[in-house]
Amino acid sequence: MGKKNNKLYKGTLENIILQLLSKEVKMYGYQMTKHAKELTKGELEITEGALYPILHKLEDDGMIYSELQKVNGRDRKYYFLTQKGTKQQEKKEAEMKSFIGNLSAIFNV
């Protein structure tokens, strides 16, 4: 992740990836970094070195699965949410919303 938000976003990357995937049917690595950056207006920069290990971990945990597809003659690995991943995403989304709500209350945002 980008230096400026490194500490604050650390530990939430798994949730961010699950959340991004829940909004799309399938996504590939570069698309995730680009989409996260667009959504946060450049604030969140997911580095490749953080993204791929987490993607592989999530796949290993059965949260997501991948498929290689040919796009314009190129091999692209798309990631999809599994049922287990969808449940986890819903749970984490609720947790994050409650966490953000609590922070808002404390910081009077």
Add this chain to the structure above:
Amino acid sequence: MLSQSEQNKIRNYLFSKNLPFDLLLEVEDHFQEQIENLMQKEMSFEEAFPEVKLLWKKDLKETYPWHVLNRTENGKITLLERRTKMEIEVKLLQIAFLVALITAICFMFLGKHLPFSQFKTSFIIVYSLPLFTAVIMYFIKMFSYSKLYKKPYNTFKTSIYEGFGKDIDLLLYCSCLYFLHLWLGTDFVKSFYSVSDVVSSYTILKGIALFIFFGWGIFLNLRFYKSLQSFRKIKTQIKAL
């Protein structure tokens, strides 16, 4: 859209970084997208490629893993590969040692209920099983690879789940298991069978060693299984090399 020669330049660069092929395919796509993005901003490929390499510099920095004694170019791994391996292998280790623990508890229970001959047979079968299944999976993978790709098996790493030195750790496991067998001796099963009796600290030490080796064997099996699964996904891409 990148030309074939430009795509080849990217692939050759990533191959030089010794990345496992399944991870390489993803990184390659990421590289291509980033370069194309820069080229849309009026940059040439020759300008964009070094820019992207710079973005990946830290992640593609190569180091030697602590267990690699033979410090050749092939032994190096990138930071990206190391991080990815750490993420996936910790969980595999946890599963492996949980299975080893459950098995040990089961045998302690069986020791009180089974006659010794049956206990000995089942003990030997269960504790030898990881070796046989790992060797079988190793050969399945090697033959599938040879069918698809004519170059030697150790030309490149196919999967992030692959052990160090193209699964040479299996050989290490086999050798260690042989010496462990010599050390444990034939009477060991008997001492395990009568575990409810007073056992010496030496026997406990042997039991711990067997537990670790069994866990290691399960870990190797899990990794081979995952490696085979990953290999099946990239068969077409390996064939096209």
